[in-house]
Amino acid sequence: MRRELRSAGLLFSALVFDGALAGDAWRPLIWSSSAVIQDGGFRFTAVTDRLIRIEYDEDSKFVDERTIAFLRTEPKGVWQQSARTGHAPDGWTVLNTSSVSVGYTQGPPSPGSVVITSRSDPAFSWTWGDDPAYGNLRGTARTLDSGAETLDLNCNHKVSPTMENSEMHCTWGLISRSGWAVVNDTGAPVIKDRWFAPSRNTLDVSVFMHGLDYSGAMLDFYYAAGPPALPPRYALGTMFTRWFNFDSDSVMSIIEDFESRSMPLDAWIFDMNWHIYGPWGAFTWNEHSFPRLQKLLGWLKEQGLPVGANTHDHDGIRTSEKTYKEVCEALGCDSGKDIPFDLYNKTFALAQEDIAMRALDSKDGKQGIDFSWIDYQQGEVDTFQQTTIPHINPTIVLNMLRSNDPVRHHENRRSMILSRWGGLGNHRYPVGFSGDQNHDWKGLAYLPYFTSTAANVGFNYWSHDTVGGGSDLSNDYELSVRWTQVSAWSPVLRFHDKGEGTGTCATTNSCARIVPWDLPNAFFKAVRSAAQDRDELMPYIYTAAWSSASTGHALCRPMYYENPMDSSLYDLNAQYLFGPDMIISPITSPSSDTAAAGFQQALGA
Numbered sequence: 001m002r003r004e005l006r007s008a009g010l011l012f013s014a015l016v017f018d019g020a021l022a023g024d025a026w027r028p029l030i031w032s033s034s035a036v037i038q039d040g041g042f043r044f045t046a047v048t049d050r051l052i053r054i055e056y057d058e059d060s061k062f063v064d065e066r067t068i069a070f071l072r073t074e075p076k077g078v079w080q081q082s083a084r085t086g087h088a089p090d091g092w093t094v095l096n097t098s099s100v101s102v103g104y105t106q107g108p109p110s111p112g113s114v115v116i117t118s119r120s121d122p123a124f125s126w127t128w129g130d131d132p133a134y135g136n137l138r139g140t141a142r143t144l145d146s147g148a149e150t151l152d153l154n155c156n157h158k159v160s161p162t163m164e165n166s167e168m169h170c171t172w173g174l175i176s177r178s179g180w181a182v183v184n185d186t187g188a189p190v191i192k193d194r195w196f197a198p199s200r201n202t203l204d205v206s207v208f209m210h211g212l213d214y215s216g217a218m219l220d221f222y223y224a225a226g227p228p229a230l231p232p233r234y235a236l237g238t239m240f241t242r243w244f245n246f247d248s249d250s251v252m253s254i255i256e257d258f259e260s261r262s263m264p265l266d267a268w269i270f271d272m273n274w275h276i277y278g279p280w281g282a283f284t285w286n287e288h289s290f291p292r293l294q295k296l297l298g299w300l301k302e303q304g305l306p307v308g309a310n311t312h313d314h315d316g317i318r319t320s321e322k323t324y325k326e327v328c329e330a331l332g333c334d335s336g337k338d339i340p341f342d343l344y345n346k347t348f349a350l351a352q353e354d355i356a357m358r359a360l361d362s363k364d365g366k367q368g369i370d371f372s373w374i375d376y377q378q379g380e381v382d383t384f385q386q387t388t389i390p391h392i393n394p395t396i397v398l399n400m401l402r403s404n405d406p407v408r409h410h411e412n413r414r415s416m417i418l419s420r421w422g423g424l425g426n427h428r429y430p431v432g433f434s435g436d437q438n439h440d441w442k443g444l445a446y447l448p449y450f451t452s453t454a455a456n457v458g459f460n461y462w463s464h465d466t467v468g469g470g471s472d473l474s475n476d477y478e479l480s481v482r483w484t485q486v487s488a489w490s491p492v493l494r495f496h497d498k499g500e501g502t503g504t505c506a507t508t509n510s511c512a513r514i515v516p517w518d519l520p521n522a523f524f525k526a527v528r529s530a531a532q533d534r535d536e537l538m539p540y541i542y543t544a545a546w547s548s549a550s551t552g553h554a555l556c557r558p559m560y561y562e563n564p565m566d567s568s569l570y571d572l573n574a575q576y577l578f579g580p581d582m583i584i585s586p587i588t589s590p591s592s593d594t595a596a597a598g599f600q601q602a603l604g605a
Helices: 002-018 214-225 248-260 293-302 324-331 346-360 394-403 441-457 477-488 504-508 521-536 538-551 593-603
Strands: 030-033 036-039 042-046 051-056 092-096 100-105 114-118 125-127 180-184 190-192 195-197 203-209 238-242 267-270 307-311 371-374 493-497 576-578 582-584
Touching (some): 051 214, 114 203, 125 180, 203 214, 214 441, 214 538, 238 521, 248 293, 324 346, 441 477, 477 493, 477 521, 521 538
Parallel strands (some): 238 267, 238 493, 267 307
Antiparallel strands (some): 036 042, 092 100, 114 125, 180 203, 190 195
């Protein structure tokens, strides 16, 4: 099949460039604009001269509404008006922009019936039915949860060793060594009246025909889908959280420890124990742990530390919530009964966001929560209660809702969340949280590839739990140092212990090392040095992040972006470009017995 389809593409290329289809038999098509042509059941949109959207519907009921992936920006490509644009007697039709030629036959698309070819290099040619894996440089997937060490980013394969593909939202890269990449938006929910609605399209495919111009492909994606959002400056510094029963005194104590030990800290995040006990997710502070809450939050503000908090959205609104009465009135529900989680119901979703969650936010000069860590883990389903929206998932809905909070409330502040990947379009909702990865050397060695490759879908800010190994690796101090070094030279440095730092392990000294100064002093100094180096580089990091929307270059990106023509730059998965002027090649394997002695000697251990 691959050989037959590729032959069809080459045949079409020859016909277009030899002029064999020109002649009096051509007849005009329906031009909706210079960028949009309709022909029977087809509609072709030149979003740009190299990004072509192909729709097909027998009744010509095409979709203009935006989806999660694409904003439906006014197309800026131009179909050339020439005698060669129209129907040919042999059944082929040819459309040209300045950069690509599109050939197709009438009727529903089938393998070989639609071909798009680069006009500057006809060797780059896509045919309907081509395997999207062909030459693709990969994108990203939802999470490293359930203790995965690595993922397989070939979306045709089983992506995670610990989770089903339906949970992973694996996304192909928008760049490829074959010169093209395809996004299939068929069936994707549309956004209508500021909410999600089932799709009514039949076929909806976008083809990126950029050859080896990877930056150009990303810039065209940003034009069609919106630029990558720039997180607040503090998100690019050092963040700290752990799953621990903090109270006000212990929060203040550990922050003072950061200060006294000259350890950078730019944001504080409460894990789930900040809220009332009982439900896994809640929207009411635990007054037993924080009886003088506003005093603590005010103190955090005085320290210049934005505040984040973990939310496990799934339990709905319990009667124990402070905002229960107000939410119930907004929904017209029966008072005295828990309100179930009905995320795809617009009325419920906005009541949860704009009443329950909003009550926690910093606003009107009063310190509260500045950003949410959305830790939703209860299944990537398309139905809640009686509400179904096909082909949607709760991760992207929650990410969009909470990221858009400042816009809904007309606030002049930059949004920020921590959350897993919800699919193409999630680049507008940073920062990424990669989940509960297995913390060992194999897991660490995977992070440079995973983090940098996400640049191929514009997801520029993955963050990973930075913590030492647990159990039998708890005393592998080199692992703790190397993990911090990798994070310090990544988009985000976020210390976090998912629960391996406390409990019965304490009796055997086998808990994961989350607080950096719990390491022997020489190793702590190495961890601190990595964080301080990052702190000093903040102007460089922030400037590189800011410029990504105009350059198409993520802060952290694969080596081949430097020169896509250089074959030696591919498969360098252990190193990556970091900003405009740096190459990072972190150490992600343990030292040998001999080298380990040298490593400890270098640290002064």
